[in-house]
Amino acid sequence: MKTIVIHGSTRKNGNTEYLTHQAVPGENVNHVYLRDHNIQMITDERHSDQGFQAIEDDYHHIIDQMLEHDVVILSTPIYWYSMSGLMKVFVDRFSQLVREKGYETFKQDFKKKTVYVIAVGGDNPSLKGLPLIQQFEYILQFFDSSLEGYILGQANKPGEIQSDRRALTQAHQLKEQLEQQL
Numbered sequence: 001m002k003t004i005v006i007h008g009s010t011r012k013n014g015n016t017e018y019l020t021h022q023a024v025p026g027e028n029v030n031h032v033y034l035r036d037h038n039i040q041m042i043t044d045e046r047h048s049d050q051g052f053q054a055i056e057d058d059y060h061h062i063i064d065q066m067l068e069h070d071v072v073i074l075s076t077p078i079y080w081y082s083m084s085g086l087m088k089v090f091v092d093r094f095s096q097l098v099r100e101k102g103y104e105t106f107k108q109d110f111k112k113k114t115v116y117v118i119a120v121g122g123d124n125p126s127l128k129g130l131p132l133i134q135q136f137e138y139i140l141q142f143f144d145s146s147l148e149g150y151i152l153g154q155a156n157k158p159g160e161i162q163s164d165r166r167a168l169t170q171a172h173q174l175k176e177q178l179e180q181q182l
Contacts, residue, residue: 001114001181004030004069006062008076008087015161016120019153020075023118023171025179030069032062034086042092052096059093063103071114071178074136078121078129078152083136091139110143116174117147120167122156149174 003024009016012035037058045052066072076087083091097103117136121129129152137147151174153167154160161167 001070001178002028002030002068003071003073003178004032004066005073005075006066006087006090007031007033007035008074008084008090009033010035010084010086011077011158014077014120014158015153015155016075016077016118018159019120019151019155019161019164019167019171020073020118022168023116023151023174023178024073025175025182028182030065032065034062034090037062039086039089039093041089042096044095046095046099052099055096059090059097062090063097063106066113067106067109069113071116071181073116073118075118076132078119078123078125078132081121081123081128082132083119094139094142107143111145113145114148115140115145117150118153118171119150120153120155120161122154122160125152125154126166 005020005024007017039059040055040057076083098107117133119129119132133150140147151167151170153164155164
């Protein structure tokens with residue numbers, strides 16, 4: 001099984017990225033860092049006469065990569081009790097994508113993916129990160145899919161995630177699970 005990680009952090013080598021790398025095998029994993037791509041925000045044109053207008057950015061390239069993989073891991077820091085802005089812009093564009101020519105089957109195709117979420121925050125994420133997880137569950141329900149699992153790590157300052165033994169244990173368990181599926 002091929003795995004893709006969509007990283008929503010703006011910080012290179014941050015806590016979320018560290019925890020995510022602990023959770024995925026070294027082989028058959030494609031890492032996409034949204035911070036390295038031009039992804040424009042959605043302009044809601046659902047009800048305009050012309051519908052959504054084409055956007056020239058890197059979004060479709062990332063989606064095409066995602067569709068080639070069996071497992072999708074959405075990795076985001078917890079910012080103000082939600083996903084990062086980068087991840088939110090990425091997810092918001094699903095509204096446009098499901099209406100675009102060439103992506104008519106995206107909803108059915110995404111339904112077949114095994115999806116995990118990895119998120120790290122500094123303010124009691126094992127409790128206060130649950131609304132974020134619920135948000136991803138609702139997003140996946142739209143696709144008649146479900147969240148296979150999630151890891152919520154606790155860290156604030158750079159490197160602090162290395163002290164979160166619970167999250168690191170969960171990451172290693174996910175890694176073993178994914179390695180067995182290779």
